[in-house]
Amino acid sequence: MKLISFLFLIVTASVVRLIAAEPAAADARDQIEALRAEIARHDRLYHRQAEPVIDDAAYDQLKRRLAELERAHPDAATAAVPLAPIGDDRSGHFPHYRHRERMLSLDKAYAEAEVRAFHARLVKMLGRDDLEFVVEPKFDGLAISVTYERGRLVRAVTRGNGIEGDDITANVGLIDGLPRTLTATMEHPWPEIVEVRGEIHVPLETFARLNAEREAAGETGFANPRNLAAGTVRQADARSVGSRGLRVVFFGLGACEPAAAQPATQQRLHAALRAWGLPVIPEVWPARGADELVRAIAAVGRARGEFPFPTDGAVVKLDAVALQREAGSGEAAPRWALAYKFAPERAETRLRAITLQVGRTGVLTPVAELVPVAIAGSTVTRATLHNRDEIARKDIRIGDFVYLEKAGDVIPAVVGVNLSRRLPEAQPYRFPVACPACYTPVTRGDSEVAVRCPNLGCPAQLRRRLEHFASKACLDIEGLGPAMIEILVGEGWVRELPDLYRLRRADLLALGRNNEKSVDRLLAGIERSKRADLWRVVHGLGVPQVGAATAKDLARQCGSLAGVAELGPKTIPALGDLRFQGVIADLISVGVGAESVAAVTGRLKGRVLVLTGTLPTLTRAEVTARIEAAGGKVSNAVSRHTHFVVAGAEPGSKLKQAHEFGVPVIDEAELLRLIAGK
Template sequence: MTAPSEASAPERIATLRAELARHDALYYRAAQPEISDADYDTLKRELADLETQFPLFAQADSPTQRVGDDRTSGFATHRHRQPMQSLDNTYSPDELREFDARLTKLVGGEIGGGSMAPAGENKTESAGPLLDYVVEPKIDGVAVSLTYERGRLVRAVTRGNGVEGDDITENALTITTLPRELARGDALLAELGKAPLPELIEVRGEIFMTHAEFERINAERAAAGDSLYANPRNLCAGTIKQKDAREVARRRLEIALYAVGHCEPASALPATQHAVQERLRAWGLPGVEKFWRARGADEVWRAIGELDAIRATFAYATDGAVVKLDSLALQREVGATAKAPRWAIAYKFAAERAETLLTDITCQVGRTGVVTPVAELRPVHLAGTTVSRATLHNFEEIARKDIRIGDWVFVEKAGEIIPIVVGVNLARRMSGVYEPPTSCPECGTPLVRIEGEVALRCPNYDCPAQVRARVEHYASKACVDIDGLGEAMVATLVAKGWVRDIADIYRLRREDLLTLGKKVEKSTDALLAAIETSKRAELWRVIHGLGIMHVGAAVAKDLARHFGSLEALAAATLEDFLGPKKESLIDGIGETMARAIVGHFARAEARALLSALGELGVAPTPPTKATSGVGVFSGKTFVLTGTLPSMSRGEATAKIEAAGGTVSSSVSKKTSYLLAGEGGGSKLEKAQKLSVPVIGETEFMQFLASPASL
C-alpha cells in the first residue's frame, strides 16, 4: 500500500478510526468480532503510525488512545477506584527487546537485557543490570474487577471504558469457583507474616469459559440443529452480559485473578507482582495456571517459549503471554499512558494457519429450519488435528469474505477449537462467484429470510432434516430420554418414512423394527419399552422436548410449575405471561419469550402434535405437590445469597422446592424472602432497597418447622 501524503492522510485516518470503532463495538459490546485479533492490531498499528507521522491530525479520543468500551444497556455502571487499562500488544520478539530497553532506561539502568531473538539465533548478552519480570498466560476471556470490603465480595465490574464498567455482580456470583469471602488464617498467610486482609481491595482478572464447557454447549446446539458458537471468548463475553443470571449459571464460567487495583491500606500488598500472585492464592482466589519469574530479556523469551509449549494443555484458551515488571514500586515509577501501563506488554502468539483447497460448500438444515453453510476442505493438518471441514457461520459472511468454491483459503482454529475460514488467497483464484442456495438442500422448498434475521430458513415443517433434528431433540437425555433413539436410528426411521413427526415415535411397530437387521429382538424390545416409559415423562421434559424457541430446561420447569399441564400451557395467551404494562407475571419470562411460546402453540402443526400425543397415550407426569406450590412455602419465592452456616445452596433450594416454594436467581419486588448467608453482596443491597425480608438459616429452618411463623 502506498503511504498516504499529507493531503490524503486525513481521509485514511478517518476511515481507519471509523473501521476500528465498528470493530470495537462488535468485539466489546456484541461479542461478535468479524476479524482476527492480528488483523485488528494491524489496523490499529497503521492508524498509530499515521497519527505519529501527521500529529496535526491526532485526536485525544482516537481508538489508539482509549480502552475499548464493553458497556451495554441494561446494566448499572460503577466507577473503578483505580483505572482499569488495557495492554499494548506485540507479535515481534524485536519489539519485546525494545520494551525491555525502554524500561531499563526509564528506571535508570543501561539499555540492554539481552536479545529476544528466537532460540538458535544470535543473541547479545547485556552489559548492564537486568530487570526482573513476571511472565503470565494471557487468558482469552473478559476482563473483570472485583471489589472486596473487609474480606467480603461486594461488586464485580467489567473493564468498561477503563474508568467505569458494567456492574455484573449477580452474574459473576454464578461462578462456583469465585469466593464470596477472602480466606483468613491460611497456612500460606502465616508464612507471609499473617498479613491482614485489606479494608478494601480491587482484584483484577479474567472471566473465561473452558474448552470442555464450550464443547458441551456446542454439542447440545448441534444435537438441536442450531448453529454453533464460534469460540469460547465470544460465548463467554455474551454470557456474562445476559440479563438472566439463571442462563449465565447454565453456562459454567470460570475466573482467574492475577492483579490488584486500588487497595486500602496500601501496606496490605506485598512489594512484587509474583508475591501478589501468592497473596491472592493465599486468600483463596483462583489464579492463572502457571507463571514464570524471569531476569532480563533472554529469560523472558525462554519463559514465553515454555508457555507456548504447554498452553495447549490448559483448560482455557491462551492467546499470548503478559510480561510485567515484577517490582510494584518500579511499576509506579514507570507509570502509564492514557490507555496502557508502560511496565507491561502482551506478546501475542500468532494463530496457527493453514492453506488448503475449498472443494465445496455444503448446507446443513437445523431443527428450526436454519440453513448453515459449511466449508468442505481438502484435508490439512492444523494445530494437532486433521481438518476437513470448517464453519462459515452464514451466507452474509461468505459474501463479506468473498469466499468461492475452488478457492485456496486460509484456515485457523478459532479459540483453538473450531476451524474457521479466515480469508482467501486471491493470487490462486480460479472460480466464479458463489451464489447462496434458493431452495432447501433437503426438501427443495424455497428458502426464506425472516425480517430481522441474518439466516436463511426452510419454512417446510415436514422437511426431513428438521424432522430428524426435532425427533433427536425430543428423545435426547435432556428431554424425555428415549434410550436407543439416537442419531443413526432416527435417520433410519425418517428415511424409511416411519417417523414424520414426534408423534410417530409412539406409532412404531415391533414387526417393522425387526426388519432393520438380524438379532435385533433384544434392542427392539428395549427401545419400545423406553418409548412406552417416555409417555409418563415429567411434564417439563416434554415441554423442553417440543423445541419451543427460547425455552430451555430451566424455563420448561418454570412453565410446568406454573401451568401444570400441556393443555393449560397450549391455551395460554400473552395476558397469562405479561401484565398491562408488559411486566413479567412468571419470573424470568419476558415479552420475547412469551411471544415465542404463544406463537408456537398458535401454529396448526403444534396443535395437531399435542392432539396426536394425547390420543397415543402420552400423559406427562405433572409436578408433584411440592413443586406445584402446595406446601408450607406455597406461593413463596426465595432468592439465595452468600454462604449458609450448615447447608449448601443446593440443599436449601431442595428444601424450598420440596415445601412448595420456588427459587429465583434475582431479587425483585416479587421476591418473598432473601435467604442470606455470609457475603451477601449486591443481592443483599438490592433486597434492602426493595424492602424484601432478609432471613438467615435459623429463621429459614424455623419457617419449615412452624409455618405459622411465616
C-alpha cells in the same frame, strides 16, 4: 529459545487498502479518519457484539499504521475525528458503574524483538538492568472487575471504556467458584475495599461439550470460547450463566484501600488472591532480564496445550509494584506490562464444496467441505463458515485454496482465501433462496445474521428435533438414532415429537428393514421415556434458551408437564408459543406423564463434587446423574467450597488443585458408598 514469530496475516480487502502506501500530506487526514472509523467498527464488533470479523493481529496492524500516520502528520491527526483510547464494551442493556481506578488494556507484541524492545524501554526508564518480571498465561475471555467491601462481593463491572463499564453483578454472581465473601488469613487479611481484576472464560472442555450438543441438535456452533463467554455473561436470562459453565480467574488489582494492604509484588498478589479464596492462575513464570523473559514466554507457549482454559498468549508484568508505579501508564495501557500474542497454527487446503445444515430451529449453517489437512494435531475435513454474510465478506468461492485455523485452538474455521491461487472460473457463492430440504423460501430477521427456513414442518428441522429429543442429554431413547429417524420422517409416521408414542409395531415390522428384536427395543425405549424425569422432557422440547440447567429449574418450580405449560411462560416467554403449547398438550395426551424430580433429600444434599479422569465403570453422564439424584451438585472447577473430588484413571490438574485446597479425593467405589449411605 526462538519464539513463534508473527510471519504474515490475511485481512479483508478494506484492511489491505487502509495499510497501503504512505499518503500525500493532503490525503493524510482522510486516511487517518478512515483508519479511525475502521478501528472503531472493529471495536464495536469485538467488545459490544462479541462477533469480531478480523483476527487480533490484523486489528493491531491497523492501529500501528494509524500511529505511524499520526506521528508523520500531527496536524492532520489533530484535525481528524478522534478515536477512543480503548475499545468500549458497554452494551446499553445494563446500568453503568464507574471504576474506582481506571481499567486499561495492554499493548501487544508478536515477535521476540518487540519483547526485547519493551525490556530495553523499561531499563532506560527505570535506570536499572536487573528488572524482575512475572509471565502469566493470557486468558482469552471477557475482562471483569469485581469489588469486595469488607470482604463481601458488592459489584462486578466490565472494562467498558476503562472509566465505567456494564454492571453485571447479578450474572457474575452465578459463576461457579466465585466467592461471595473473601477469606482472611493472618498473612493475607483482605483490604477494606478492593477491586480484583480478571477474566471471565469458558473452559475448553465445556466449550467442546456445548458445541457437540449444538451440532447434534443441528445448531450452529459457537465461534470460539471468548465470544461464548462475552455473550453469555450479558444474557438477560441470568440462568444461562450457570448452564454454560462460565468460570472466572483473577490476576490483578484496581483500587485497594487502605493502600498499605496492596501486596508489594505481582507474585505476592497471586498468593493473596489465592488466600482470599479467589480462583487464580494455576502457574506463573518468574524471569529476570531480557533473556529469561524470552525463555519464560516460550515456556508458556509450550505449556498452553495442557491448559484447560482458552489462552492466546502470555502477559509480561514487572514484579515490583513500586516499579510499576514509577513506570506509570499511558492513555490506554500500563507501560510496565505487555501482552505477547501467539500466532495460531494455520494450514492451507482446497475448498471442495459448500454444504448447508438445517438446524432444529430452521437456521441454515454453511459448512466448508475440505481436502483433508492436518492442523493442531488433528485432520480436518470440514469447517464452519458461520453464515451467509461471512462467506460474502471473505469472498469464499468453491475451488478456492483457503486458510484454516483452529479458533481458540478448538474448532476449525476458514479465516481467509489465498487469492494468488484462485482459478479464473471461480464464481462468487450464491446462498440459496430456498431451504435445501423443503424448498420453502428462506427468511432473515432485520437484526439477525442467520438465514432461516420458516417451515416448522420442514423434514430437516423435524429430524434434528427428534435427534435432540432422543439424545442421551434428553430422553435417551434406545434405538432411535439418525437412521431410524430418517425412516420415520420419510414414511410420514412422525410429523412432531408426540407422534413417536403413536408408532405401531406392525408398521415398523412391515418395513422389512428391522428385525423383531430391534423394533421391540425401540418401542420399549419409547415407552420408558414416558416416565423420564420432567426436566429431560422439558430439555427435549428444544425451547430457545432452555438448556439442561434451566430445564431442571423449571421442573422444580412447575412440578409437572402441565405446570410447565401453565407457569413456564412467565419466566421463559418462548414456552408460551402456540407450537410448544400444542406439543406439550399432545405429549400429555399420549401418556408422557413426567413428574418433577422428588424433593432433594439424598445423601449428597448440598454437597459439591468435581470429577476428574476416567472412572472404571460409570460414564461422566451416568455419575453426574447419580450425584444429582442423591442431591449433590457437579462442578467443573475445584475451589474451597468443593466437598469431594472424584478421581479416576489419568486425572488432570483438578487432582493437584484438590491437594492444594485440602479437598478430600475419593474414587468411584467410595462415591457409590456415600450415595448408598454405607
